[in-house]
Amino acid sequence: TFFITTMATTNATGTAHSSPVFSLLSVSSSSSSSSLRCFFPRKQSSITHTFRSKTTQFSVSISRANPNRAAPLLAFFTTHNYQSQSSSISSDTQKTPISKVPFLDSLFVICTSLALSFALFVADVDQASAFVVTTQRKLQPDELATVRLFQENTPSVVYITNLATKQDAFTLDVFEVPQGSGSGFVWDKNGHIVTNYHVIRGASDLRVTLADQTTYEAKVVGSDRDKDVAVLRIDAPKDKLRPIPVGVSSDLLVGQKVFAIGNPFGLDHTLTTGVISGLRREISSAATGRPIQDVIQTDAAINPGNSGGPLLDSSGSLIGINTAIYSPSGASSGVGFSIPVDTVNGIVDQLVKYGKVTRPILGIKFAPDQSVEQLGVSGVLVLDAPPDGPAGKAGLKPTKRDAYGRLILGDIITSVNGKKVTNGSDLYRILDNCKV
Known part of the structure; x- marks a missing residue:
């Protein structure tokens, strides 16, 4: 009786293969021996098993249809067609009367088959293992540049904790509770730390944690609520x-690669990457509602906790402070905004020197841009100009109503120092560039 079975195996790519890779070529018999030949291991010699009896020999030859495949094949062979009372395994081994103990015949064949199956299975596993073990992949040049940028700039980024004082209504005990957290960065060797104003707003105590996890109490040097910038100071070695x-932001281009480092959700020193999605955007200050012009838009992930952290270019230079995101859910939606470093430079210099920012004011209240557009005019409509203010002293007329309740429009500012003014943002931009 002759049986052929196969064991399905899985290669390194997860693909199973089995019997279709083999074909039976011939079965023959003679009077001297029986043999089993299996061409299995890839690029290896054939495996041969011979079973001899005194009067009968069966020879089985098996080859693979596809020599590039290596699925193991097991061929089980047995016969009970003996004409003698004894048989031999080989000419140089001791003869044993097999026919007198019939089950020894089957036991021998089963053991031989199991040995072959184990050998073939191990060979196949070794072949598959060669595909799984791989050498470590080398980093690409752009990956190495990103890793180097992060390692070089991480020591400059800090974690800021905002603590507020609370009083228990029953015991009147006073205690501090975390009110918020954010990011910042080291500005100079004198311990000045730059961050967003909204990160420190309402704090009774501020703590700054450096990259080496040392924490210092921080004092507020000054802040600019209109531009959402604040400067702290720590006494650190x-x-x-x-x-x-510090870089520049005047020559930035849309599509330029940028990197944001911060502490989103308290996960310190997290790096995200993206590109500049837009330039000269405008957002409103969270504290005063005053517009912040020339803001950088990026798709680098900015989440709560990233506020106050640096936005870097490919050289690792500061080009902005991560400030706000546009998101209905409060999480990153791929639209983030950063205050340009050219704006930050002038503000920080004044805060370090004077503790405040001095900028010119007109002393007026003006109408929303939408209201002016409905009137079909271009410029800034003056709603109020107190007589003791700069605009009132200069003679600007506010909007008012006459004795019959009819609206009398005030002056409309159309230019300042020869520069055209079409809306309130234009007016603020011109005033910000003027020196007192």
């Missing part, structure tokens, strides 16, 4: 302070 490299 100078060797622990690494100022961030």
Whole structure:
């Protein structure tokens, strides 16, 4: 009786293969021996098993249809067609009367088959394992540049904790509770830390944690609520302070690669990447509602906790402060905004020197841009100009009503110092560039 079975195996790619890779070529018999030949291991010699009896020999030859496949094949062979009372395994082994103990015949064949199956299975596993084990992949040049940028700038980024004082209504005990957190970066060796104003707003106590996890109490040097910028100071050893490299934002281009480092959701020193999606955007200050012009738009992920952290270009230079996101859910939606570093430079210099920002004011209240557009005019409509203010002293007329309740429009500002003014943002931009 002759049986052929196969064992399905799985290669390194997860693909199963089995019997279709083999074909039976011939079965023959003679009077001297029986043999089983199996061409299995890839690029290896054939495996041969011979079973001899005194009067009968069966020879089985098996080859693979596809020599590039290596699925194991097991061929089980047995016969009970003996004409003698004894048989031999080989000419140089001791003879044993098999026919007198019939089950020894089957037992021998089963053991031989199991041995073959184990050998073939191990060979196949070894072949598959060669495909699984791989050498470590080398980083690409752009990946190496990103890793280097993160490692060089991480020591400049800090974690800021905003603590507020609360009083228990029953015991009157006073205690501090975390009110919020954000990011910041080291500005100079004197311990100045730059962040957003909304990160520190309402804080009774501020703590700054450096990259080495040392924490220092921080004092507010000054803040600019209109531009959402604040400067803190910590008393830390100078060797622990690494100022961030400061770049420029006037020559930025849409599509330029950018990197944001911060502490989103308290996960310190998280790096996200993206590109500049837009330039010269405008957002409103969370504290005063005053417009912040020339804001950088990016798709780098900015989440709660990223506020106040640096936005870097490919050289690792500071080009902006991550400030706000546009998101209905409060999580990153791929639209983030950063205050340009050219704006930050002038503000920080004044805060460090004077503790406040001095900028010119007109002393007026003006109408929303939409209202002016409905009137079909271009410019800034003056609603109020107190007599003791700069605009009132200069003679600007406010909007008012006459004795019959009819609306009398005030002056409309159309230019300042020869620069055209079409809306309130234009007016603020011109005033910000004027020196007092």
